[in-house]
Every structure is written in structure tokens, then in C-alpha cells.
Amino acid sequence: MQNRLARSSWMNVHVFLVSMLSIALVQVAHAKQFSFEAPGLEFVSKSEQDVALHPFPLSSIKRVSNSLRVDRQTSLEGSRTNYLYRVASFSSRDKVLSYYRNLLSSKGKIEFECAERNCGSSNDWANKVFSIRNLAGRDNNQSYLVGKVDDGVEQGWLSVYVVENVRRENMVYLSFSAAPPADLVADMKRGLLVSDSMLKHFNADALNDYLTKTEGAKVVALAYSSVEGETQVEALGAAEAFAKPLLQDIYAQGLKAENVEFRPMGRLGQKPLSLDASQWLYLYLLD
Numbered sequence: 001m002q003n004r005l006a007r008s009s010w011m012n013v014h015v016f017l018v019s020m021l022s023i024a025l026v027q028v029a030h031a032k033q034f035s036f037e038a039p040g041l042e043f044v045s046k047s048e049q050d051v052a053l054h055p056f057p058l059s060s061i062k063r064v065s066n067s068l069r070v071d072r073q074t075s076l077e078g079s080r081t082n083y084l085y086r087v088a089s090f091s092s093r094d095k096v097l098s099y100y101r102n103l104l105s106s107k108g109k110i111e112f113e114c115a116e117r118n119c120g121s122s123n124d125w126a127n128k129v130f131s132i133r134n135l136a137g138r139d140n141n142q143s144y145l146v147g148k149v150d151d152g153v154e155q156g157w158l159s160v161y162v163v164e165n166v167r168r169e170n171m172v173y174l175s176f177s178a179a180p181p182a183d184l185v186a187d188m189k190r191g192l193l194v195s196d197s198m199l200k201h202f203n204a205d206a207l208n209d210y211l212t213k214t215e216g217a218k219v220v221a222l223a224y225s226s227v228e229g230e231t232q233v234e235a236l237g238a239a240e241a242f243a244k245p246l247l248q249d250i251y252a253q254g255l256k257a258e259n260v261e262f263r264p265m266g267r268l269g270q271k272p273l274s275l276d277a278s279q280w281l282y283l284y285l286l287d
Helices: 002-029 093-106 122-129 184-190 196-200 204-213 232-252
Strands: 041-050 054-057 061-064 067-070 073-076 079-087 108-115 137-150 155-165 170-178 218-225 260-266 279-286
Touching (some): 054 170, 093 108, 093 155, 196 232, 204 218, 218 232
Parallel strands (some): 218 260
Antiparallel strands (some): 041 079, 137 155
């Protein structure tokens, strides 16, 4: 009788220990590999790149005379970390894309986004851009977005490539390159979309210094409106009404109004992909 009780107690302890070990292994397996990791991703691999310059494409890729061409890209110094994930069965490509679109919109800026065949060839993205064969899939099952992100702890460039590969697996490839906080002068030369996040980090000192030292330099503010059914005259009025309070906020942060040329554009502009609002304002720095 005592032997049976002893064996029973040992079995209970053994089952308990195995159970606790299994829980611990599951927790380790689901530990985040990256601070900007979306929910519903299963980690596959991680790699580090430390070369002079890291290119981040800011346009789709094209084949011209059997060679690849990227119309726009930015190149960053320092290290770059790449993460390969598989999308869990309870999630989806759309959910992952929505997470990163919201992340870059709320804590940074989307510099470029494309989907399906508008991105170019998935095979070229997989083999020529990322050098990950497992990312190759059908061209109409891919999406790419890239931009700057700053959550108050980490700042840098983040690119996201999401695809259903030839094995019918939903895969995600993230590339992150740490960078100093946004260079306002460089950003405004490319065109800066005014947003709540941008206004929080707006520092007019460097911009005013550049405007003072650079003869003929000025800021051009372009305001747009895109409401279904409105005329161009109505759109011009709506764009101006939307932009004026934002410009007052910018002037209050130190940018001199005499250095800004305001131009309401109305419907004469393409709405940014990441934008839900009907009006928007861009700032451009012209030399």
C-alpha cells in the first residue's frame, strides 16, 4: 500500500514538473525577438548586417533591360537587423500589415507603401533585395511598407515585407536600422506630412538656422482636400481652413512665418496611402 502511494506521489510530481517545463518552453518560444514585433508572429530567424551603407527602397522595383532598378531609396550608416517570421494560424497578413501601418503612422512616418503587382516581382524582392528564397511567392500576394519610427526609446528606419510564399505560408520580413532622431531639414527637402507625431518632435532651431544661412531658401506649405463631390473652389477653401491652425502651431514652435509660403492646392494632389483624413498639409524646404 505504501509503495503504491509513493509511486502515485512520484507520478504526480513528475507530471507537475513536465507541465511546468512545457509552460516555460512555450513562454521562451513566444518571447519577443524585436521590440516592434507584431502580435501573431512566430519567430523563424534573425540576422545582423554591418556594412558601410544599408539601402531601404522607397519605391517599387522594376526590371529594365534585365537589370533591377529602384527609382528612390535611402541609405543608412551603421548596423541593420533583419527578422524573419511566420504568421500564426490565428492571425493574417492583413492584421500584420494593419499593425505596422498604424505603428509607422502614429509613431513615425510611412515613406513608401505598395501592394500586390505594384511592388514589382516577389521573386526579385526575395532573391535580389532580401536574399531570402523562402519569401518568394505570387506577385499579387505581397505587400511592402517602409518608414521611420520613434517610440521614445528606439528610433530608426523599419521596412516590412509580407508575402504568401510558394508553400502557401504567410511570411513577414522586418529590417530595422537604428538612426538618430529625425533630421528635420532632410525630411522637409523630401516633403514632410504634418501630423500630431511630427508636431510633437518639431524643432525649428535647425530649420531656422538653415534658412538664415542659405540664401533664397524657403518653406512651401501645400494644403490639400479630397472630399467626394466637392468642387475645386470648395476644396481650396477647405484646405486653407484646415491648414491655418496647423501653421499657427508650427509658428508657435519657432518657425518664422515670413519664411513660409502658403499655397492651397485643393484637389490637385494624391492622397497619402496611410492617411484616413480628407485634408492634409505638406511642408517642403526649397533652396
